[in-house]
Amino acid sequence: xxxxxxxxxxxxxxxxxxxxxxxxxxxxxxxxxxxxxxxxxxxxxxxxxxxxxxxxxxxxxxxxxxxxxxxxxxxxxxxxxxxxxxxxxxxxxxxxxxxxxxxxxxxxxxxxxxxxxxxxxxxxxxxxxxx
Numbered sequence: 001x002x003x004x005x006x007x008x009x010x011x012x013x014x015x016x017x018x019x020x021x022x023x024x025x026x027x028x029x030x031x032x033x034x035x036x037x038x039x040x041x042x043x044x045x046x047x048x049x050x051x052x053x054x055x056x057x058x059x060x061x062x063x064x065x066x067x068x069x070x071x072x073x074x075x076x077x078x079x080x081x082x083x084x085x086x087x088x089x090x091x092x093x094x095x096x097x098x099x100x101x102x103x104x105x106x107x108x109x110x111x112x113x114x115x116x117x118x119x120x121x122x123x124x125x126x127x128x129x130x131x
Contacts, residue, residue: 029116032116033112033113033116036112037109037112040105040108040109040112041105043105044101044102044104044105047101048098048101051094051097051098051101054094055090055094058090059087062083062086062087063083065079065083066079066080066083
């Protein structure tokens with residue numbers, strides 16, 4: 001097995017002009033971007049969980065109404081039909097809420113990634129001007 005700490009690789013690295021501060025800055029920038037992206041993902045998961053919980057509770061409430069004791073069998077049929085109608089309407093509303101969460105997380109993620117690229121562009125422009 002080749003030992004990178006010895007031999008040619010170490011000599012090559014020692015001869016390369018490096019700035020430890022630039023490496024630290026790159027690591028810090030990377031950590032900052034990853035932290036922002038993680039916060040966005042957690043926020044989206046929380047919002048999604050809230051919508052799921054609300055939707056689930058609504059469905060359970062409607063099922064409780066269907067389950068209520070009735071002496072007339074036609075009442076059960078009517079309640080089940082009402083449940084189906086209500087479910088179709090609320091499904092569209094909740095799917096719209098999920099789509100809005102997804103759309104917003106995509107926009108926010110793009111903003112974070114674009115803002116993370118700005119220092120790289122500025123650094124590249126500065127290097128080009130100095131060359």
